[in-house]
Amino acid sequence: MRLIAVASWSFGALSLVATQNATSTGTSTATSSAATTATFATAGVTATTTAGLPVISNIPGLNASVGLLPDQVAAHQADCFALQTLYQPLGGSGWFNNTGWTSTDMMSCCTWFGVGCDRLGAVLRLVLPNNNLVGSIPPTISAVTRLLKLDLSNNTITGTLPNGLGALGNLQSLVMRNNQFTGIIPTSLGKLRGLQWLDLSYNQFTGNIPPELTNLAKLERLFLSHNQLYGSVPDSFSTLQNLQWFHINFNQLAGAFPSFNAPPRLGYCLVGRNVFQSCPYNWNDPNSLAFQCGLSCSAPSTSASAYAVAAGSTHVPLGGSYAKYISALIVVVAIAVVRL
Structure with a gap:
């Protein structure tokens, strides 16, 4: 007996109608002889069925052999819709490269300029530096929930940084x-527990450095320089043991410079052009953050708390940690002595 089954599914703007012809023997259906046809609102996308569910393939930007199940298609479309909401608020028509971004096909965003996906269509990267983005980031950026990398540097984006970024x-x-x-x-950035690289430098941020950034235990690079930040460096930053780059120079940070030791892997530290009022008691300890960041302090007067930050100090020579610079200098001197 020949059975004809018609099923339909809808994924946002994408509609699928599948007609399955199967051969039935008694009460069982021979699925091995089943044939499926499908029609889509999106041209070129095809489908077969597995266990009664559509498997969608030939998705733009993905390997033709990759098939997505309905929940994967819905997640992919949600990413595409969320990305498209960024286009107008960030002046998309004036971007240097906006290839693909004007498409109405919500199955094609893996082919859009600056967008990177994994093999199943999850949007993992949005990288649009130096692309003439102008305007403010809408809160819908938080809907691209699977992002691993977001780089919108060297543009003219204004307004505040959306709180919703903490949802990524x-x-x-x-x-x-x-x-x-x-x-x-x-x-909310303190919720990004997997963050390894945070660069907010060369903007006009004000206020204190959020102590919530202490939660970013995996952070390796922290760039906050060239802003208008004030207040003190949170003592809780002592827990950021994976830091390798620490740039807070050219702000209005004040108070006492922190006394905790430098992270063991710190290699590049810039803290100059701030208004720190005093040095920590251990400023000349090679393990201290103050020493490794090249903080230059005057001689003490009557107590350790009276150390003062020398004018024009607090930069790291040659871009590296002060301790490493001194070590290299000692080696050079030792070699010179031996040669004599």
């Missing part, structure tokens, strides 16, 4: 360098 729990790299952001650094 998979984010490993957030680079917003050299824009025109204002307002405070959102405390």
Whole structure:
């Protein structure tokens, strides 16, 4: 007996109608002889059925052999819709490269300029530096939930950094360098527990450095320089033991410079052009953050708390940690002595 089954599914703007012809013997259906045809609102996309569910393939930007199940298609479309909401608020028509971004096909965003996906269509990267983005980032950016890397550096983005960025729990790299952001650094960034790279330098951020950034235990690079940040460096930063780059220079940070030891892997530290009032008691300890950041302090007067930061100090020679610079200098001197 020949059975004809018609099923339909809808994924946002994508509709699928599948007609399955199968041969039935008694009460069982011979699925091995089943044939499926499908029609889509999206041209070129095809489907077969597995266990009664459509498997969608030939998705733009993905390997033709990869098939997605309905929940994967829905997640992929949600990413595409969320990305498209960024286009107009960030002046997409004026971008240097906006290839693909004007498409109405919500199955094609893996082919859009600056967008990177995994093999199953999850949007993992949005990288649009130096692309003439102008305007403010809408809160819908938080809907691209599987992002690993977000780089919108070297543009003219204004307004505040959306609190919703804290919802991007998979984010490993957030680079917003050299824009025109204002307002405070959102405390919600402290929720990005997997973040390894945070660059907010060369903007107009004000307020304190959020102590919530202490939660970023995997952070390796922290760039907050060339803003208008004030207050003190949180003592809780002593827990950021994976830091390799620490740039907070050219702000209005004040108070006592922290007394905790430098992270063991710190190699590049810039803290100059701030208004720190005093040095820590251990400023000349080679393990201290003050020493490794090249903080130059005057001689003490009557107590350890009376150490003062020398004018024009607090930069690291040759871009590396002060301790490493001194070690290299000692080696050079030793070699010279031996040769004599």
